[in-house]
Amino acid sequence: MSAQGEQLTDFERRSRLVLEESLLRIDGRVRSRLNQARQAAVEAASAKRRPMFGRFFTLVPTAAAAAAALLVAMVLWHRAPDGEPPVLVADTHLGDLDLVADGEGLDLVQDGDGSGSFYEWAADQSEANGNETDT
Amino acid sequence: MSEFATLASPYSMPVESHGDVELSDSSTNARSRALNQFLAGVELKAFKIAQAALRHEEDALDAVQDAMLQLARAYADRPAEEWKPLFYRILENRIRDMQRRRTVRGRVIAWLPFRGDDDDDEPDPIALAPSADPSPVRKLELDEAMGALEKALEELPRRQQQVFLLRTLEGLDVAETAIAMGCSEGSVKTHYFRALQALREQLGESYV
Numbered sequence: 001m002s003a004q005g006e007q008l009t010d011f012e013r014r015s016r017l018v019l020e021e022s023l024l025r026i027d028g029r030v031r032s033r034l035n036q037a038r039q040a041a042v043e044a045a046s047a048k049r050r051p052m053f054g055r056f057f058t059l060v061p062t063a064a065a066a067a068a069a070l071l072v073a074m075v076l077w078h079r080a081p082d083g084e085p086p087v088l089v090a091d092t093h094l095g096d097l098d099l100v101a102d103g104e105g106l107d108l109v110q111d112g113d114g115s116g117s118f119y120e121w122a123a124d125q126s127e128a129n130g131n132e133t134d135t
Numbered sequence: 136m137s138e139f140a141t142l143a144s145p146y147s148m149p150v151e152s153h154g155d156v157e158l159s160d161s162s163t164n165a166r167s168r169a170l171n172q173f174l175a176g177v178e179l180k181a182f183k184i185a186q187a188a189l190r191h192e193e194d195a196l197d198a199v200q201d202a203m204l205q206l207a208r209a210y211a212d213r214p215a216e217e218w219k220p221l222f223y224r225i226l227e228n229r230i231r232d233m234q235r236r237r238t239v240r241g242r243v244i245a246w247l248p249f250r251g252d253d254d255d256d257e258p259d260p261i262a263l264a265p266s267a268d269p270s271p272v273r274k275l276e277l278d279e280a281m282g283a284l285e286k287a288l289e290e291l292p293r294r295q296q297q298v299f300l301l302r303t304l305e306g307l308d309v310a311e312t313a314i315a316m317g318c319s320e321g322s323v324k325t326h327y328f329r330a331l332q333a334l335r336e337q338l339g340e341s342y343v
Contacts (some may be wrong), residue, residue: 011335012303018280019304023179026280030196034178037200042171044204045211049163 167314170211173218174203177305181226183299188230189237198233202226223301223315287337294318295330302327 012021178199185195202225210221287294294316301307301315302323313320314325 009331011331014280015284015299015334016303018277018284019183019300021277022281022285023183026179026182030182030192031179033196034182034199037196037203038171038174038178040166040172040200041203041207045170045207046163046167048208048211049166 146166158247166211168214170207170218173222174206177219177222178203180300180305181222183304185226185230187285187296187300189233190289190294194233194237196291198226198229201229213287217307219307220311220314223307224317227297227315234294247259254295283338284334289336291330291333294322294326295333298323298326299330299334 140308166280180200181202182195185198189198201224205225206218206222210218215222288299291299297316298312301312302309307315307319307342309323316323316326
């Protein structure tokens with residue numbers, strides 16, 4: 001309930017009339033200054049609201065990029081094997097695998113005629129050479 | 136209350152027919168229009184209240200400008216119905232700050248050996264220019280009444296002056312005036328009663 005709707009005495013009514021009249025006498029310079037101040041205030045309120053939209057539109061691509069990076073990281077993590085790193089596995093076991101898979105290599109380990117392997121022969125040869133150099 | 140009805144009207148537009156971005160834009164524009172309309176409705180009265188308290192045109196303009204900016208920055212998103220008491224609360228704080236500063240400045244200047252002449256009390260010829268008045272006799276009566284009322288208001292204690300202007304000129308009710316003044320409704324009633332009593336004594340019942 002505004003005071004304007006309340007029961008006013010004659011004195012209050014007259015006072016209001018005089019005060020309202022005094023508002024009409026406010027000069028143009030003051031009115032102009034007040035108008036400028038009002039425009040500045042309205043602009044300030046609009047500017048305060050605008051960055052909200054600006055921030056929203058800046059955040060969307062950033063959030064999308066971050067989500068994509070997270071997705072890629074998760075996919076890579078799930079595809080990686082458990083246990084030893086792949087490089088170490090290759091160093092320790094892949095050599096044996098090659099040896100087993102290589103038919104020629106097996107021939108070198110065990111000769112077909114049963115006279116011993118190439119490696120045994122090579123070891124005997126190196127021992128014999130060693131003995132000669134010692135003497 | 137009727138002016139609040141006109142302020143509230145921009146928000147009652149149908150929202151279903153708008154897309155998200157359009158809705159945001161139209162809502163922002165409606166809010167700006169409402170704020171502009173509100174400030175246009177109070178600026179002259181606010182200036183008058185600030186001028187009565189500060190007795191200085193430039194200071195009064197500064198106070199109103201600051202109050203407008205602060206309302207726009209801090210409370211523009213609040214419901215329009217809350218703007219008026221908030222605005223006058225901000226204005227009152229601003230006026231009080233200025234009065235305190237002026238008191239301190241006055242004390243400092245009082246110690247100085249030479250004081251500059253205050254030429255701010257010159258009457259503005261534009262302010263005295265006639266407006267669309269009914270008649271010269273009536274205008275003269277109003278001029279005299281205005282002068283007498285302004286003089287009587289100057290002599291009132293600050294709180295009584297403030298409550299009288301907020302209630303009589305701005306038309307705030309007791310609750311709104313209490314918010315604007317930062318005091319209880321009981322204090323508002325007491326200050327208002329005393330203000331009316333003092334003004335009646337000074338001006339007489341039929342001063343217009």
